[in-house]
Amino acid sequence: MAMFTCPMHPNIKKEDEGICPECGMRLVPSKEKPKEFNKHEDRKTNVFKLRLLVSLIFSIPIVFYSDVAQKLIGYTAPAFPFSNYLIFLLASIVFFYGGWVFMSSAFREIKAKAPGMMTLISLAIITAYVYSVYALVMGQEKVLFWELATLITIMLLGHWIEMKAVSHSQSALKELSKLLPDKAELIKDGKTQIVLVQDLKVGDIFLVRPGGKIPADGVVVEGESEINESIVTGESKPVLKKVGDEVIAGTINGDGALKVKVTKIGENTFLAGVMRLIAEAQVSKSRLQMLSDKAAFLLTVLAVIVGTASLIVWSIIADLSFAITRMVAVLVIACPHALGLAIPLVSAISTTKAAQNGFLIKRKSALELARKIDIILFDKTGTLTKGEFGVDKIISVRPDEENLVLQYAYSVNYKSEHPIAKAIVKEAQNRGLEKIDVKDFQRLPGIGVKGKVHEKEIFVGSEVLLEKFKIEKPQEIKKIISELSSQGKTIIFVIENNNLLGAIALMDIIREEAKEAIKQIHNMGIKTAMITGDSEDVAKWVAKELGIDEYFARVMPHEKSEKVKMLQQKGLKVAMVGDGVNDAPALTQADVGIAIGAGTNVALESADIILVRNDPRDIVKIIKLSKMTYSKMIQNIFWAAGYNIVAIPSAAGVLADNGVFLDPAISALLMSASTIIVAFNAALLRTKKL
Ligand code: AMP
Numbered sequence: 001m002a003m004f005t006c007p008m009h010p011n012i013k014k015e016d017e018g019i020c021p022e023c024g025m026r027l028v029p030s031k032e033k034p035k036e037f038n039k040h041e042d043r044k045t046n047v048f049k050l051r052l053l054v055s056l057i058f059s060i061p062i063v064f065y066s067d068v069a070q071k072l073i074g075y076t077a078p079a080f081p082f083s084n085y086l087i088f089l090l091a092s093i094v095f096f097y098g099g100w101v102f103m104s105s106a107f108r109e110i111k112a113k114a115p116g117m118m119t120l121i122s123l124a125i126i127t128a129y130v131y132s133v134y135a136l137v138m139g140q141e142k143v144l145f146w147e148l149a150t151l152i153t154i155m156l157l158g159h160w161i162e163m164k165a166v167s168h169s170q171s172a173l174k175e176l177s178k179l180l181p182d183k184a185e186l187i188k189d190g191k192t193q194i195v196l197v198q199d200l201k202v203g204d205i206f207l208v209r210p211g212g213k214i215p216a217d218g219v220v221v222e223g224e225s226e227i228n229e230s231i232v233t234g235e236s237k238p239v240l241k242k243v244g245d246e247v248i249a250g251t252i253n254g255d256g257a258l259k260v261k262v263t264k265i266g267e268n269t270f271l272a273g274v275m276r277l278i279a280e281a282q283v284s285k286s287r288l289q290m291l292s293d294k295a296a297f298l299l300t301v302l303a304v305i306v307g308t309a310s311l312i313v314w315s316i317i318a319d320l321s322f323a324i325t326r327m328v329a330v331l332v333i334a335c336p337h338a339l340g341l342a343i344p345l346v347s348a349i350s351t352t353k354a355a356q357n358g359f360l361i362k363r364k365s366a367l368e369l370a371r372k373i374d375i376i377l378f379d380k381t382g383t384l385t386k387g388e389f390g391v392d393k394i395i396s397v398r399p400d401e402e403n404l405v406l407q408y409a410y411s412v413n414y415k416s417e418h419p420i421a422k423a424i425v426k427e428a429q430n431r432g433l434e435k436i437d438v439k440d441f442q443r444l445p446g447i448g449v450k451g452k453v454h455e456k457e458i459f460v461g462s463e464v465l466l467e468k469f470k471i472e473k474p475q476e477i478k479k480i481i482s483e484l485s486s487q488g489k490t491i492i493f494v495i496e497n498n499n500l501l502g503a504i505a506l507m508d509i510i511r512e513e514a515k516e517a518i519k520q521i522h523n524m525g526i527k528t529a530m531i532t533g534d535s536e537d538v539a540k541w542v543a544k545e546l547g548i549d550e551y552f553a554r555v556m557p558h559e560k561s562e563k564v565k566m567l568q569q570k571g572l573k574v575a576m577v578g579d580g581v582n583d584a585p586a587l588t589q590a591d592v593g594i595a596i597g598a599g600t601n602v603a604l605e606s607a608d609i610i611l612v613r614n615d616p617r618d619i620v621k622i623i624k625l626s627k628m629t630y631s632k633m634i635q636n637i638f639w640a641a642g643y644n645i646v647a648i649p650s651a652a653g654v655l656a657d658n659g660v661f662l663d664p665a666i667s668a669l670l671m672s673a674s675t676i677i678v679a680f681n682a683a684l685l686r687t688k689k690l
Helices: 035-039 045-064 067-073 083-098 100-111 117-137 145-169 171-178 270-283 287-317 320-333 337-356 364-370 380-384 402-413 419-430 464-468 475-486 512-523 536-546 557-569 581-589 601-606 618-642 644-652 664-687
Strands: 183-188 191-196 205-208 217-223 225-228 239-241 258-264 359-361 375-379 390-396 438-444 448-453 456-461 490-496 499-507 527-531 550-552 574-578 592-596 609-611
Touching: 045 083, 045 100, 045 145, 083 100, 083 117, 083 145, 100 117, 100 145, 117 145, 117 287, 117 320, 145 320, 145 664, 287 320, 287 337, 287 364, 287 618, 287 644, 320 644, 320 664, 337 359, 337 364, 337 618, 337 664, 359 364, 359 618, 364 592, 364 609, 364 618, 375 380, 375 557, 375 581, 380 527, 380 536, 390 402, 390 419, 390 475, 402 419, 402 438, 402 448, 402 456, 402 490, 402 499, 419 490, 419 499, 438 456, 456 464, 464 490, 475 490, 475 499, 475 536, 512 527, 512 536, 512 618, 527 536, 527 557, 536 550, 557 574, 557 581, 574 581, 581 592, 581 601, 609 618, 618 644, 618 664, 644 664
Parallel strands: 375 527, 375 574, 527 550, 574 592, 592 609
Antiparallel strands: 183 191, 183 205, 205 258, 217 258, 225 239, 359 609, 390 499, 438 448, 448 456, 456 490, 490 499
16 A cells, blocks of 8 residues: 655655644655655765776776777787686676666666666666676677676766766755754853754744854844845845844844844744755656656666567577677667656756745646646735735714724724734724723634624624625715725725624735736736635726736635636636635645745645745746746657667667667667756756746
8 A cells, every 4th residue: 555654754654645743744655756866865976986987997998809999990909818808807897896886776676666777777788798708608709798898887977977967956955954053042041052953942042143044933032133035035135134023044144133032943944844845846746757757667668678579580680699789789778767867857957946036836747737827816915915904094974983983893803813904903003092802703704803892793894794784885985985995995894783883994005016927927828817805896996907807806715716616617727826824725726826925834735836925926937937847848858768769779770781780888878978968958947047
């Protein structure tokens, strides 16, 4: 049965999908390890280099004594007694020492019932070696030692280059983990003492000296300083932090000294969260990658079949040595080496590139899909607008009761986290209004709040409440309200025992970047839509201001995912952008769910891609990166596998009549060249601008 494990806590193992009890991250199938990344994990680059050097040096005399080189260049190698046995000895060293890398990995592949490239290479070199030893003992002239030695050397070279490329692309995670200092200056009883970061506890106060790194997430309790947060936000301008402001572990302090109280440690810090996401992204496979894994497997099977067939056919129509050479050449050329790298290399580079550009990719297949998006659905508040409301006007039904209207709204909303509630609380406090005790407080999601004040039932919320209580707006305020609404202002009604007390008009600010983002999205031929719990008027006004194609107003939180489904049923590929808890189901339902940074953890958990900065323009970058990544992957699959259409038949000797057949070493060269092209082509992605 498939087991599931946590990418960050491999000791956690469960029988079904779920969430890691330690960090809350989604569990992944434990078999689903990034193959190419793990393949070389336990092999130190230096040992590899030594094997490569030894094989290279020993191959030189082997080639020098080969009859092909002598014939080709036209010299006669000085003969000495048992020279062929010396060549045998050298080739054996290359085979056992250099070839060990492949044979031990092949053993692992076979044990894991996943024969692949290593199995093919091993099959090729073992066949060549066993045959040559047999030929030598039988006193036959044709041995395959030079082919064997050069093959191993070139393969080692290819792998060594690959290891360098892969370790480079994996460095993003390592770089991030390096950001955290290992020690912190704890302030205890007025004295400072150096402690290990892992010994910090929530509530501890630590000192950050000028230029120092912040060891844990916390709140400034003393001092003022500019902090470079570029690592987490991508924003290079330092941010001023004063008492009460939050600081993030891993960011770099400027010129001031700060005393910070720890709020989060270890696994719970922002940085740990980001690292978890990257680790999760690295194990998540894109669809193209699954396709290329399958292609690699098929190629292996094909190689064995064609190889065996050419061995049989050629040993009948020519001699055994020629037949074995053909088989070895086929096995080598078909090695799905480059294919195994084609997708992971591009993926690794694009994930890093995404992080550099302010977004984190949690699910790679979502990035792959982003290029096909037809419509982007935005949640209005907090995404297109700043979500920081300000009270614009208070209207009371009875004369001079504005402050009473606000006071009730304030008291009932005191415990609410909604941006509208925060604005009301702030305005009331600015006006010095007193809070009245509230009983039976209750949230009405997507509508508002209710509570008992002085034994009276007070409702504060949207127009839905008026309909619910069948309240008609009095003529004298109707006109003012409709005018304010048509200006894009959100209207909140305050109801006391089924009677309308008054209304509060609030104004949210449209993000300047949103306008630009919508324009750029339209330029890419993608449609836009907006979803909001707000009134029809406000939705219409904001949509018009931003040039959004379509809007859905007065949508209840639980209906958001229904709207996504509805668009999908029209045959559209939908991306959803949101930030709140009530966006989570819609984010999951969408083909591509994009959470906007500062939002809630729930939104982050359900999203496929996370915008670290709250900048909707980054969505355009996601689509651009998606297109770039896809075309690079397709190019790489071509470079990795396409050449086999010509190469396999040539290696098998189909064109032997015309004097065209690939030798094993030439096959190895071609195969390695394809790997290098693939690595190089992937690296080009790094230089592209988004
Ligand atoms: P939401 O779906 O959270 O954006 O809410 C939709 C609408 O419900 C808002 O535009 C407000 O009209 C109303 N609303 C939600 N929560 C509150 C609250 N705490 N106080 C007043 N009105 C609210």
